[in-house]
Every structure is written in C-alpha cells, then in structure tokens.
Amino acid sequence: MRHYQCNSPEAAGRILAACLLTDGHLSLTELEALDRCGMEKRLLLNRHRLLSIVQTLYEDLTRSGYLSWSDVCHVDPTTLAWLAADVQDWRLRRDILELCSEAVMADCGHCDREAEFLRLLRDAWQLPARPVRQDALTGTSVS
Template identity: 85%
Template sequence: MRHYHCNSPEAAGRILAACLLSDGHLSLTELEALDRCGMQRRLLLNRSRLLAIVRMLYEDLTRCGYLNWSDVCNVDPETLAWLAADVQDRRLRRDIIELCSEAVTADGSNCDREAEFLRLLRAAWQLPAQ
C-alpha cells in the first residue's frame, strides 16, 4: 500500500475513500454531499483529487489477486487502523469523521458496513461512539 505523509490531504482522502467504498459503490449523491460539506476547504481535496485517491486505494487493495469486489470494499480492522495512524491531527480527524458521516447518510440508506467502518475508525482514534 502506498505511503502518504502524516496529516496530508492524501492520507485524509484515503480514509474518506475507504469509507465511501465500504458499501460497495460510490455515488454521485455522496460526492455532492462532500462538496456541500466543504471537503475541499477542510481536507484540501477537490472531487477530482478524491476520485484519484479512490482509484489508487482500489489498486492497492486489489493487489491480492484472489479478492473479489466485496472483499476489497470491506477494509479489515488492521488495515483501517494502519490508515488511521496516518492522521494524528485532532481537528483533521474530526473533519474526516464528519465528512464520512455526511457521505454515508447522503443516499438515505443505512448500511451495516458503513456503520461498522465508522465504528472501527472511531475506535482506531479512541473517539467516543455516537
């Protein structure tokens, strides 16, 4: 998996990308919600750069040839903890959690995998559950 500098826009974007893929698809509704919630201002990422990070994350996660799409989208707790370790700044962590929460609720459906992703991310950062 690629390495990004700690607290970089790419490190933050990769966590957001993993969240967006956790339900198996990325929707325009989610991207529009991120734009409305100030993703570019908060993470210093525009939609185009986020989509490039999504593609790179997908490439990194599919390096194991035996994985199917469902396996790729379901980031395991160890990998998520590794991704989360690249963001140490508390404000940036809060922004990522808020943006992830906005994205997963944007389509109006509740997905167990998205909820589990957020739970694991909060645990990795030792944040209280909501």
C-alpha cells in the same frame, strides 16, 4: 499499500475513500454531499483528487491476490487502523469523521458495513461514539 505523509490531504482522502467504498459503490449523491460539506476547504482535497485517491486505494487493495468486489470494499480492522494512524491531528480526524458520516447518510441508505467502518475508525482514534443529545422541543433522544 502506498504511504502518504502524516496529516496530508491524501492520507485524509484515503480514509474517506475507504468509507465511500464500504457499501460497494460510490455515488454522485455522496460526492455532492461532500462538496456541500466543504470537503475541499476542510481536507484541502477537491473531488478530482478524491476520485484519484479512490482509484489508487482500489489498486492497492486489489494487489493482495484475487478478491471479489465485496472483499475489496471491506477494509479489515487492521488495515483501517493502519490508515487511521496516518492522521494524527485531532481537528483533521474530526473533519474526516464528519465527512464520512455525511457521505454515509447522503444516499439515504445505511448498511451495517458503513456503521462498522465508522465504529472502527472511532476505535482506531480512541474517540467516543457520537453523543446522544436531547431534542429541545420534544425531549426525545436524537443521535
């Protein structure tokens, strides 16, 4: 797998790319959500560069022998920890997690693989799960 400089836009983008591929497809809805959430300003990465990183990641993952599309989309915990190690800046980590979460929610679908990806990424960075807050109007828990 290619190496990117620590805390670089490419290192951040590769984690985001892995998240985008986790459910087996990359949708325009996800890309539009990332644009709305300020991906370019937060990661110094525009959509064109992100798509190039997605392609590069795909190429790197498929070099490891014959894999089905489902296997390629699933980044194992060891590989994800290795990718996560390329981002040390806590603000950049926060931005990546927020953008990954927005992308997961963008297509109004949620799969177990996406939830697992976000959990593994938080674990790799030793971050707590998103805190549960109380809704001010109803007193019910909102995550």
